[in-house]
Amino acid sequence: MHTIHSRIKQARTNKGLTQAELAEKLNISITAIQLWENKDETKATAPKRKRLEEVAKILGVTVTWLCTGENFIQTDENPKPTENPGPSDGYKKVMIYDIDLSKNHENINWILSEFEEPLLINNNWFTSKNLISDDLRAMRVKGNSMAPNLDNNDIVIINTNDVEPVDDETYAIIYNKHFFIRQIRQTVDGINLISSNSDYETIKISSNHLDNFIILGKKVWRCG
Structure with a gap:
């Protein structure tokens, strides 16, 4: 199963639920379920983080598996392993971090999240993307400045070697000691930080102020 849409369908059918039954349990319309499971990704939608957690709980799977396919599906046919999969099982961990902005922006203090389980990503994904796990760090999106592409509390993985x-x-x-996740566009005068959400203005950084600007890494993955 290659997409969140197909994995929702697989988990639902493994659980023996119809689309209507899942919709009833979630107190939403059957149309929403149909959109989640649509094979045409140009028309499909995906549940937001809070709803995704509800879906995972009802279907007996992990949020990570629904998002990535890189964790174990929890069904009677495939019971939960006694230990978490590790590198020997063909998986690598990507840890989730917060960032301490209290110091100089050139001295980034990455703080390992105490309350987040690491993401378990299949080795094949790293190979297909030509990525090295030690270069990757995951973090939570804060706010809706990048909505609808990235929503509040989504998880993104960034490649710290791609700056x-x-x-x-x-x-x-x-x-300027503020953290952003933004699209970048270079101009003759500097760099623009562009939001997906039109409610947020573009931040224009002139070449004279690039000393206060640092790229932590490029987004290579998201889940929400």
Whole structure:
């Protein structure tokens, strides 16, 4: 199963639920379920984080598995293992971090989240993306400035080894001791930080102020 849409359908059918029954348990319309499971990704939608947690609980799977396919599905046919999968099982961990902005922006203090389970990602994903697990860090999105592409409390993985700006790619950024996740667009005068949400104005950074600007890494994955 290659998408969140197909994994929701698989988990639902494994649980023996119809679309209508799942909709009833979630107190939503059957149309919402149909959109989640739509094979056409241009028309499909996905549940937001809070709803996704409800779906995972009802279907007996993990949020990580629904998002990535890189964790074990919990069904009677495939019971929960006694230990978490590790590198020997073909998985690598990507830890979830917060960032301490109290110090100089050049001295980034990554704080390992005490309350978050690491993401378990299949080795094949790293190979297919030509990524090294030690270069990757996961973090929570705060706010809705990148909605609908990224919503509040989504998880993103950034590649800390990819800090050269490419137009219209999304990066984790620190500017003037503030943390942002934004699209970048280079201009003749500097760099623009662009929100997906039109309620947020573009932040224009002139070349004279780039000393206060640092790219932490490029977004390579998200789940919400």
